[in-house]
Amino acid sequence: MSETQYDLIIIGGGPAGLTAGMYASRARLNTVLVEKVATGGQILITDWIENYPGFPEGISGPDLSDKMLEQAKQFDLHFEYGEVEKMALEGDVKSVMVGDKTLTAKAVIVASGASPRTLHVGEERFHGKGVSYCATCDGPFFRDKTVVAVGGGDTAVQESLYLTKFAKKVYLVHRRDQLRATKILQERALENENIEMVWDSVVTGMDGLFGVENVSVKNVKTGEEKKIAADGCFIWIGILPNTEFVDESLEMDEWNFIKTDANMATNIPGVFAAGDVRSTPLRQIATAVGDSAIAATMAEHYIQGH
Numbered sequence: 669m670s671e672t673q674y675d676l677i678i679i680g681g682g683p684a685g686l687t688a689g690m691y692a693s694r695a696r697l698n699t700v701l702v703e704k705v706a707t708g709g710q711i712l713i714t715d716w717i718e719n720y721p722g723f724p725e726g727i728s729g730p731d732l733s734d735k736m737l738e739q740a741k742q743f744d745l746h747f748e749y750g751e752v753e754k755m756a757l758e759g760d761v762k763s764v765m766v767g768d769k770t771l772t773a774k775a776v777i778v779a780s781g782a783s784p785r786t787l788h789v790g791e792e793r794f795h796g797k798g799v800s801y802c803a804t805c806d807g808p809f810f811r812d813k814t815v816v817a818v819g820g821g822d823t824a825v826q827e828s829l830y831l832t833k834f835a836k837k838v839y840l841v842h843r844r845d846q847l848r849a850t851k852i853l854q855e856r857a858l859e860n861e862n863i864e865m866v867w868d869s870v871v872t873g874m875d876g877l878f879g880v881e882n883v884s885v886k887n888v889k890t891g892e893e894k895k896i897a898a899d900g901c902f903i904w905i906g907i908l909p910n911t912e913f914v915d916e917s918l919e920m921d922e923w924n925f926i927k928t929d930a931n932m933a934t935n936i937p938g939v940f941a942a943g944d945v946r947s948t949p950l951r952q953i954a955t956a957v958g959d960s961a962i963a964a965t966m967a968e969h970y971i972q973g974h
């Protein structure tokens with residue numbers, strides 16, 4: 669087992685982690701960022717971003733991710749690839765376990781983000797066989813096909829619009845009688861002739877021999893059930909925090925998002941949280957990077973004081 673001493677450990681390499689890494693290494697803190705899959709986080713599975721300032725013509729998620737990584741790397745940020753499995757946060761020296769390594773530091777920023785929520789209607793059987801959470805990754809497989817999309821928020825609507833570039837028909841199933849998404853996205857979806865809204869409905873199951881063939885939906889007002897013949901089902905019904913590895917001593921809300929104050933400080937001195945993993949009213953790239961700028965700056969102040 670090897671041991672490394674840093675000023676700051678950042679857990680997660682999405683927009684929040686990369687921004688915190690840029691701020692911290694630019695402030696000359698000896699900083700390591702730990703990422704378990706690939707830097708970029710959820711923006712790697714985002715087709716097109718048109719609400720992040722500085723890109724008036726919009727930018728693809730992977731391109732924005734590349735730019736954030738390039739900028740973070742300019743200031744000697746260290747990277748460790750692996751999954752954080754455990755942490756010991758009490759006291760002045762914080763330990764973070766990654767595989768057989770224990771990293772230690774004076775402060776930690778948890779920026780581990782969130783993952784898509786699942787329907788729990790047996791869709792696991794069709795992972796890679798028609799069920800997807802990522803239009804950018806899987807949309808092109810559905811050229812001239814029919815798909816069901818589930819959800820009513822910004823992500824569901826934006827990604828359904830993207831799917832119409834490939835699929836000949838997108839049924840958008842939403843449990844209410846109006847969308848939650850931003851008005852401009854609602855207008856685009858409702859005007860798009862390749863999108864058919866399935867209001868007041870929930871997905872209750874799916875079937876097929878080798879892949880998805882039918883998606884069952886139930887109208888929550890009338891109780892009526894029907895099967896929609898479809899080749900795929902894209903699910904965008906919210907997110908769950910990536911906090912499985914988080915120490916019980918860290919205060920979380922009822923959904924297991926980490927509680928912080930306005931300085932992004934948690935209840936444990938020297939431990940900060942930023943981005944989608946935080947208990948916050950809005951989870952976007954702009955809020956993730958804003959949180960992280962504060963978290964890294966407050967971590968710097970904390971370290972200077974110790």
Ligand SMILES: Cc1cc2nc3c(=O)[nH]c(=O)nc-3n(C[C@H](O)[C@H](O)[C@H](O)COP(=O)(O)OP(=O)(O)OC[C@H]3O[C@@H](n4cnc5c(N)ncnc54)[C@H](O)[C@@H]3O)c2cc1C
Pocket residue numbers: 679680681682683684685702703704705706707708709710711713714715716717718719720750751752753779780781782783801802823826827910913942943944945951952953954956
């Ligand atoms: C399909 C889709 C479309 C979206 N479109 C937009 C949009 O148009 N505009 C917008 O502003 N926002 C959009 N969002 C939301 C935006 O992507 C998120 O708000 C943002 O990515 C949050 O950044 P984050 O760094 O907090 O978390 P994430 O992006 O989730 O990154 C967290 C990182 O932490 C890593 N990690 C997790 N657990 C561990 C662990 N145990 N050890 C090590 N690493 C770990 C993950 O692998 C991941 O790379 C979209 C999201 C999705 C899914």
